[in-house]
Amino acid sequence: MRYIDTAELGDRLGPAWHRNAEAETEKITACTDPKERAKAVEDAAPVWRDAKAALYALSHRKCWYCEKRHVRDHAHVDHWRPKKKVRGSKEHPGYWWLACDSANYRLACSLCNSPFTVLDDDDEAIGTAGKGDWFPLVDEQKRAFTPEAPINLEVPILLDPCKESDPKLLGFDDEGVPRSLTNNPDEQHRVTETVRILGLDDGRLNVARREAAYHLVNVVRSTERALLLLLTPDLSPEVRKSLEEQLTAGLEEIALLRGPDREFTRMIEVSLRGMRDSPVGIMLVEDPAGVAKLAASSVRVE
Structure with missing residues (x-):
C-alpha cells in the first residue's frame, strides 16, 4: 500500500x-x-x-x-x-x-x-x-x-x-x-x-514482495561496493570510469525501484529503512546525491 x-x-x-x-x-x-x-x-x-x-x-x-x-x-x-x-x-x-x-x-x-x-x-x-x-x-x-x-x-x-x-x-x-x-x-x-x-x-504477494526486496538488496550492495572502490587511491582512468558507471547505474536503479510506477514500493521502502548495517548503505538510502558528490571527491572514507 x-x-x-x-x-x-x-x-x-x-x-x-x-x-x-x-x-x-x-x-x-x-x-x-x-x-x-x-x-x-x-x-x-x-x-x-x-x-x-x-x-x-x-x-x-x-x-x-x-x-x-x-x-x-x-x-x-x-x-x-x-x-x-x-x-x-x-x-x-x-x-x-x-x-x-x-x-x-x-x-x-x-x-x-x-x-x-x-x-x-x-x-x-x-x-x-x-x-x-x-x-x-x-x-x-x-x-x-x-x-x-x-x-x-x-x-x-x-x-x-x-x-x-x-x-x-x-x-x-x-x-x-x-x-x-x-x-x-x-x-x-x-x-x-x-x-x-x-x-x-496471500503467499503469491509475499513471494512477489520478497523477490522485489532481494533485487533491491543486490542493487544496493553492488552500488555500495562500487562507491567504496571509487574512494580508494591510485585508480587507473579505465577502472575509475567503469566504477563511476556502475555507481550511476546503481543509484538510478534504486531511484526507479522507489518510483510510484513500480510494484510493491512499500516493501521497497521498508527494506531500505532496514539497511542500517553500514554508514555507506545508509547514505545510499537517505542521501544518494551526497553519495555521488562523495564519489566525485578525492576524499577517502576511513
Whole structure:
C-alpha cells in the first residue's frame, strides 16, 4: 500500500463527468423506496466506470491496496464506503449518497475487492478474503446512516491508501509477510484487520514482495561496493570510469525501484529503512546525491 494523492482527481475527471455524477446522485436521492434506490445505484454504474481511467493514472495502473499492477485482470472501482450495504452492520442501507462521489473511490484489483481464497507460500488454502462490502469502524455507534449524519466522526479500521499516515503503519518482514510498524495496540489492530480483510498476506504477494526486496538488496550492495572502490587511491582512468558507471547505474536503479510506477514500493521502502548495517548503505538510502558528490571527491572514507 502506497499513499495515493487524489488532489488532481477532480481535474482529471473533467466537468462533464462531474455533471453526470451530480445528475445520478439526484436521481438516487429522489428515491424513497429502498428497492428503487438500490436499482438507481446500480443504474449509475457508468459513473464510476468512467472514472476508472483517471484512477488508473493516479497509481500507474496499480491496485491501491496491494500495489500489484493490473495487466490482465479487470480493476474494480471500490467504493471505500460501500454503496449498497455494509457487512457487519445489518441495518445499514449502504452509503448510497456517496455512490457517485469520486472521493469515495479506490482502485482495487479483483482479488483485493472480491472474495478469494488466500494461499500460503506453498499454495495451500488458509482462508478467504476480499474487501467487498466490508467497512468496519473503531466505534460502530459513530456510523453515518444518512447523508445528513456527521460522517467525519467515523474512524475506519481499514488502512486508507488516500490518508497519508495510514500506509506508513504497514510493514513487512524479510520474507515479504505483512506486519505492523507501530507499537500502538489500536493501530496494530487496524493493520491486522486490513491484512486479513484484503488478503495482503496471500503467499503469491509475499513471494512477489520478497523477490522485489532481494533485487533491491543486490542493487544496493553492488552500488555500495562500487562507491567504496571509487574512494580508494591510485585508480587507473579505465577502472575509475567503469566504477563511476556502475555507481550511476546503481543509484538510478534504486531511484526507479522507489518510483510510484513500480510494484510493491512499500516493501521497497521498508527494506531500505532496514539497511542500517553500514554508514555507506545508509547514505545510499537517505542521501544518494551526497553519495555521488562523495564519489566525485578525492576524499577517502576511513
